[in-house]
Amino acid sequence: MDTFIGLMSGTSLDGIDAAVVRFPPGRVELLAARTTPFTRELRSELLALIQATGTDLLDRFGELDHRLGRLFAEAATGVCDQAGLEPGRVAAIGSHGLTVLHRPTGETPFSLQIGDPNLIAERTGITTVADFRRRDLAAGGQGAPLVPAFHAALFTRAEQARAVVNIGGMANLTLLPGSEEAAVTGFDTGPGNVLLDAWIQQQLGQPYDRDGAWAASGSVSEELLAALLADPYFTLPPPKSTGREHFNSTWLQDRLRGFELEPEAVQATLAELTAASIAVAIEREAQGTTELIVCGGGAYNPDLLQRIGARLPAVKLSVSDDYGLAAEWVEAVAFAWLAQKALEGKPGNVPAVTGAAGKRILGGVYPGTTGCGEDSKPE
Template sequence: MSAPDSRAELFLGLISGTSADGIDAALVRFHGDGPHPRPELVCGRTFAWDCELRARLLALGQQAQALTLDEVGELDVRIGCAFASAADALIAAAGIARRAIVAIGSHGQTLRHRPQGEVPFTLQLGDAHVIAERCGLPVVADFRRRDVAAGGHGAPLVPAFHAATLHAPDEDRAVLNLGGIANLTLLPAHGTVRGFDTGPANGLMDAWCLRHTGQPFDADGAFAAQGRVDHALLTRLLAEPWFGAPPPKSTGRDQFHLDWVDAALAGDEAPADVQATLLVLTARTVADALRATQPRTRRVIVCGGGVHNPRLLAALAEALPEMRIESSAAHGLDPDFVEAMAFAWLAREHLARRPGNLPTVTGAAGPRILGALYPA
């Protein structure tokens, strides 16, 4: 029997993505020193939002509501309480002594993301003071704003974790996260790591599915399977100028929402046809972006909720026939918890006083230590 790794450390990562479909929590053991450890998922769970709170978050993401300062403060605490409950439940499920966990890395819930313009900003809610107080553990949070302050987009941040864990010296790879928004990390065998958002993924499909079927997401792509791609609608959607902008770039539900879809509709489309078209829009924008930025990619490693949509993966395979499309599970990373694991890693990097961003990805002026520490 091999001796236990005395360098192994436990961190807990928390994130709710742009789909706001639940709080992902991951307890991760990192083996080895330095920024390139071997991550081991000890326990991962997704915890459902309170229905009323999720409906409010979705409405805010669609820009359907305005908030008073009192409401923002209240929402910040409520989200913090939900994240703390998720962390507590994960610790209980893992059967791990709380004192064994070094820190929690909490991404929070993005309310607005405006990294460009006269006054760039990004805003994630989920009061880290509340999480630290309720869990009795140090919390590292507010990861994005330092990068924005340095002139970057504050997103995507997960490519640094991808580079630390999935790079290969013998082939050009890409990591594709299919969350509410799709984003790519480019991992050339030799050269600079890059990463950027490519456009909508589950966020638009989930919202359209909810509107027309009452279901929160299109399980197995069944709703899309009932329709046919509307090529005229697809052309209008692809005319969005954002798709043609060069990296670095990032986006969110505050840009790609149902009002954006509605503005492109002729008015007589069958709902299932629109769903099928949104699915192909995701595959097409990913494929176009990948060919434009790393055409010699041989392997696309997919993570995020979209990995469970076989029709979406089939559309990607059809759009990228020269590339191997496979789940991150083939590389030892549970596709449902890669992002939560990444924020556990970012908390580890913060405590080690190492930069957590990649300026070639975010466009920041240089490497920066991300996040702020909230002691237990």
């Protein structure tokens, strides 16, 4: 029972990533991985929930929590089949869920993920670990980002100051100092692909800018870039985390007012914003960085990589694939790894990253059905 499943559904709202994985010492062994895309209808329902107001909100919240719970269970079963693995051989599923609201600061900080883990445990029979963020929040942390502990376990090299950036809907950075004395740090740098996806969707009806080709065809507007970078989030000192509640199409529309630009120039400027916010964060927080390892969907965007590289000429740019783990699976694998930590009774947060009062074991455990004397599953 050394096999784990990680389930991740991120801020891009593109679907569920599922990975079956083992963790031999110092390594990751990926047995199978797949994405279950959300239908257009479900994606727009999720977007509507995330942006919602109104009286039927709680109904919709409960319904989508249930529907996603079922879909996560199917994603886990599907990836198990793909790996040729009996569910009884899986130690646990680590399910991130889908973030509908993340408000990590103020008097009543919280972070809400949906995708009922009870349903996942019931329908797969596999012990499920979920609700990873709220214990860290309870300890005074941001509850995000959580992948830095995994990045540190996988990518730390002695005497090498490395950075790892995950470019999903949002982008988050892990800084690995490469020396025992200095601490691992990290934070969300701001938007990753979310604004690029929103703009091309609005202008051309495409879900994302494949290979960054549209952005590459436009010229960056330095004025617009400066206006976007004037958002106080970019200069806020860490710990900090963000999400779609801040960086979304309304945020962009507000800042585009008064500009008259070709749509592809806006796309180019948004790509430059992602690149600049990552580069500035590294320059400000980790000047000695020699290598930047990119993961998440943004690693497949050559235009974005080129822009990041141009802003950090002294830094070697790699993708996680160069170290044996495909960029698209890093987050799902991280939640499998966090599930293993939880079951071992080991902490999963990095207090220097989230700002929590200390290390905490993350996640609630929803036991599987083995040992219950009942192995029937609902249809």
